[in-house]
Amino acid sequence: MPSEATMKAALQAYLDNFNAGNLDGLVGLFTDDAVVEDPVGAPAHNGKDEIRAFYADALKNGARLSLSAPIRGSHTNAAAMAFEAKVGPLTVRIIDVMTFNDAGKFTSMKAYFGPEDFIQAG
Amino acid sequence: MPSEATMKAALQAYLDNFNAGNLDGLVGLFTDDAVVEDPVGAPAHNGKDEIRAFYADALKNGARLSLSAPIRGSHTNAAAMAFEAKVGPLTVRIIDVMTFNDAGKFTSMKAYFGPEDFIQAG
Numbered sequence: 001m002p003s004e005a006t007m008k009a010a011l012q013a014y015l016d017n018f019n020a021g022n023l024d025g026l027v028g029l030f031t032d033d034a035v036v037e038d039p040v041g042a043p044a045h046n047g048k049d050e051i052r053a054f055y056a057d058a059l060k061n062g063a064r065l066s067l068s069a070p071i072r073g074s075h076t077n078a079a080a081m082a083f084e085a086k087v088g089p090l091t092v093r094i095i096d097v098m099t100f101n102d103a104g105k106f107t108s109m110k111a112y113f114g115p116e117d118f119i120q121a122g
Numbered sequence: 123m124p125s126e127a128t129m130k131a132a133l134q135a136y137l138d139n140f141n142a143g144n145l146d147g148l149v150g151l152f153t154d155d156a157v158v159e160d161p162v163g164a165p166a167h168n169g170k171d172e173i174r175a176f177y178a179d180a181l182k183n184g185a186r187l188s189l190s191a192p193i194r195g196s197h198t199n200a201a202a203m204a205f206e207a208k209v210g211p212l213t214v215r216i217i218d219v220m221t222f223n224d225a226g227k228f229t230s231m232k233a234y235f236g237p238e239d240f241i242q243a244g
Contacts, residue, residue: 004236041197068191069204072217073236075163080217080234082191082204095194095202095217097234112202112219114126114195 002104004073010104011081011096015065023059027052031105038111063087077101089121124226126195132226133203133218137187145181149174153227160233185209199223211243 002010010029017025027048030036036045036054045054068082077100085092095112124132132151139147149170152158158167158176167176190204199222207214217234 004238008238039197040200070215070239072204072215072234072239074234075161075236078162078234079236080202080204080219082194082202082217093192093194095204095219097202097217097219112194112196112200114197114201116126116130117192117194 001077001102002100004079006104007073007077007079007098007100008071010100010106011071011079011098014096014098014106015067015081015083018055018059018063018065021059023052023056026055026059029106030109031101031107034105034107034109036109038109039113040110061087063092068093077107091119091121093117093119123199123224124222126201128226129195129199129201129220129222130193132222132228133193133201133220136218136220136228137189137203137205140177140181140185140187143181145174145178148177148181151228152231153223153229156228156230158231158233160231161235162232183209185214190215199229213241213243215239215241 014029030051032048036051045051063085065083065085068084071081073079080097082095085094092113097110098106099108101107136151152173154170158173167173185207187205187207190206193203195201202219204217214235219232220228221230223229
């Protein structure tokens with residue numbers, strides 16, 4: 001099991017790579033057979049090829065991610081964070097939950113946000 | 123599937139009932155066969171009797187819960203919230219994820235926090 005510090009650093013790296021538009025860095029955080037459900041309730045992206053395609057598309061909108069509160073760990077191989085994604089005047093309120101393999105890579109990611117978590121400024 | 127507003131109201135009711143020390147109100151938010159994993163990584167509490175015993179004990183410490191950021195929904199029967207539990211000088215940073223049945227009751231609850239999410243004031 002990765003340490004709590006390792007897991008939290010990986011979640012921070014997820015935000016940093018996303019904000020830097022670093023697709024390789026972002027995809028490199030996941031295992032080859034990881035599963036991404038973003039948002040929870042939508043069809044999952046299974047495995048690195050689908051995950052790469054998903055984030056290549058996601059990075060195109062130029063969203064900026066920022067934590068709403070400090071990242072939370074767990075008593076096993078999981079961690080979670082509340083953050084906001086800002087795209088122009090639009091803010092999306094999200095909570096991500098990641099699970100990990102022993103090497104500290106994400107085996108799964110679930111993004112919790114609903115239609116009512118999109119906030120339009122002004 | 124319950125509406126996003128229904129799910130978010132149930133999470134708020136969880137905080138409110140906890141803060142009011144209302145054990146019946148708290149336990150009444152769950153289905154009879156719900157599963158509570160608090161924290162994630164600890165043995166689960168299965169079904170209403172175990173859940174009642176868990177919260178009867180949890181309420182004894184007089185923790186006060188407050189949201190760290192607005193509650194998030196999802197595109198299916200799940201919602202999540204980042205909050206803090208304060209017990210005297212101790213603060214625990216937590217993210218809870220709940221799933222729901224069609225009647226808007228919790229079928230599961232997972233609480234994400236690790237040993238490093240306990241913050242001692244001063």
